[in-house]
Amino acid sequence: VLITGAAGQLGSALLQRAPADVEIRAYTRAELDIGDAHAVETAVQLTQPDCIINAAAYTAVDRAEDEPDAAYGINALGPAHLAQAARAVAGCRLLHISTDYVFDGRSQQPYQPQDPPNPLSSYGRSKLAGEQLVVKHLGTHALVLRTAWVYAARGRNFLLTMLRLMRERGAVRVVNDQHGTPTTADSIATALWRLARRPDLSGILHWTDNGRDTWYGFAQAIAEEALRAGLLPKPATVTPIATADYPTRAHRPANSALDCSASIAALELTPRPWKENLRTTLEEIAAGEGRTT
Ligand SMILES: NC(=O)c1ccc[n+]([C@@H]2O[C@H](COP(=O)([O-])OP(=O)(O)OC[C@H]3O[C@@H](n4cnc5c(N)ncnc54)[C@H](OP(=O)(O)O)[C@@H]3O)[C@@H](O)[C@H]2O)c1
Numbered sequence: 001v002l003i004t005g006a007a008g009q010l011g012s013a014l015l016q017r018a019p020a021d022v023e024i025r026a027y028t029r030a031e032l033d034i035g036d037a038h039a040v041e042t043a044v045q046l047t048q049p050d051c052i053i054n055a056a057a058y059t060a061v062d063r064a065e066d067e068p069d070a071a072y073g074i075n076a077l078g079p080a081h082l083a084q085a086a087r088a089v090a091g092c093r094l095l096h097i098s099t100d101y102v103f104d105g106r107s108q109q110p111y112q113p114q115d116p117p118n119p120l121s122s123y124g125r126s127k128l129a130g131e132q133l134v135v136k137h138l139g140t141h142a143l144v145l146r147t148a149w150v151y152a153a154r155g156r157n158f159l160l161t162m163l164r165l166m167r168e169r170g171a172v173r174v175v176n177d178q179h180g181t182p183t184t185a186d187s188i189a190t191a192l193w194r195l196a197r198r199p200d201l202s203g204i205l206h207w208t209d210n211g212r213d214t215w216y217g218f219a220q221a222i223a224e225e226a227l228r229a230g231l232l233p234k235p236a237t238v239t240p241i242a243t244a245d246y247p248t249r250a251h252r253p254a255n256s257a258l259d260c261s262a263s264i265a266a267l268e269l270t271p272r273p274w275k276e277n278l279r280t281t282l283e284e285i286a287a288g289e290g291r292t293t
Helices: 009-016 037-047 068-087 122-141 158-169 185-196 215-228 261-267 274-288
Strands: 002-004 051-054 093-099 142-147 171-175 203-206 237-241
Touching: 002 009, 002 037, 009 185, 037 068, 051 068, 051 185, 068 093, 068 122, 093 122, 093 185, 122 142, 122 203, 142 185, 158 171, 158 215, 158 274, 171 215, 185 261, 203 261, 215 237, 215 274
Parallel strands: 002 051, 051 093, 093 142, 142 203, 171 237
Antiparallel strands: none
16 A cells, blocks of 8 residues: 655654555655646656555645635645556555545535535635545545544644634634534544455545534533643633634635544444544644653
């Protein structure tokens, strides 16, 4: 299995959770730039993988508004290069990761994989183009797994930003009108390793942890669980605000909950409630800082 973006949140979780019987070739961005078609072709030809997992992406959602070409180069052309290279290796599959931000969030219901996408942002458009290109080039050898609100004990993510702000300021203001599901990189990695053994599955699937909340609900849970884990000296104040009170470069969907029932049934794997995974992640952070809970 060839893994790209190996130093990212998901890439790291894939390496940590790799089954013992799988031979892995993992490439960080410095080792393989997926925007470079020639480098991708060379790496894939050398490795002759059964499967490629593309954990590389341009994930700076707001910056993508100012750098649409950079986002497109990595999120659309990058996966297309991987798909084209995979075609030259008999039987090679591509597991590609996409995002809830391909949807406009106007539905009140969790989104099904086949619901029509309508991205609101440059990032979302680049990710949607990536989905379409891998399916176009690889057909049934491509599988797109959409996920949402990814975090881990390390990396750039909402959890670590909140923890830092709660420690520095003791108070945060967080939007309470965008709904979705916080999901650990570990949880996605577990689903991807199952998918790697299922060549019968292709097309688009969804995977998140279980449940649904707002960024405010996520932040409140972080405050509670971080206090419990000994990561905060005193309770932090979390104040709900509206998206209109926190303008960002990129527009984000008001609802981006994903319906995961198809992947749950196909993989016979049930996602854990997101708050349980948050607790586990904060305990991991506390252990890393030498604190006991
Ligand atoms: N993070 C989220 O909240 C979220 C939500 C929904 C879906 N997703 C999707 O989930 C997947 C994994 O995201 P993540 O959270 O693990 O992101 P991440 O932590 O930002 O990791 C992405 C990795 O890709 C690398 N990368 C960037 N450009 C590259 C290139 N041209 N060639 C090779 N590697 C490159 C990055 O390296 P540098 O750090 O050096 O740039 C980074 O190591 C992505 O497909 C993302 O779109 C993420």
